[in-house]
Amino acid sequence: MKSRITAGLAGALLIAGLGISPVSPAATATAVTAPYCGIMWGSVADSVAGYSSATITNVRTGRHACFDRMVIDLKGKVKGYDVRYVNAVYTEGQGKLVPLSGAADLRIIVKAPAYTSSGVPTYNPANRTNAKNVSGYTTFRQIAFLGSYEGQTSFGLGVRARLPFRTFVLTGTDGTSRLVIDVAHRW
Secondary structure, eight states, X not given: OHHHHHHHHHHHHHHTTSOOOSSOHHHHHHXXXXXXXXXXXXXXXXXXXXXXXXXXXXXXXXXXXXXXXXXXXXXXXXXXXXXXXXXXXEOTTTOOEEOOSSSEEEEEEESSOSBOTTSOBSOOOSOSTTSBOOTTOSSEEEEEEEEEETTEEEEEEEESSSOOEEEEEEEOTTSEEEEEEEXXXXX
């Protein structure tokens, strides 16, 4: 009688969303697979409010064992950004469609300009549609500089598929900061 009550209580707690399962721990361990490389990210938008007078100075990329990385360097502190999957990306100000390679498009908006207060560009790649060479990357297919207008700067990141990503900010001791976008190689 006691084991039926315990199993019934565990089943009720599972249904209530408390995560206690009436299934034996051994059966549960075989039914659930470990996340890829321990990655627990998702693919929903990541956004932080706020604008900054910091200026964008560079974009870098890197390949890692489990993800590809894009780093946006700023002179000053990053205060706001918006990173999300979209159906298409467009230039800042003009609104022209910029087709990206890959099966999914990440739009990255940094709420900081890529120009000084006198309008001098602080970041201006030679090729806006291919701002960085990402050939040979596992996940990245293309990085486009979409422009900087009215205090915000946009990038389009073409990726192989709609994959998990994370966004975070690193702050240097010299007054610089970096917006980091990692996209996993798979789910």
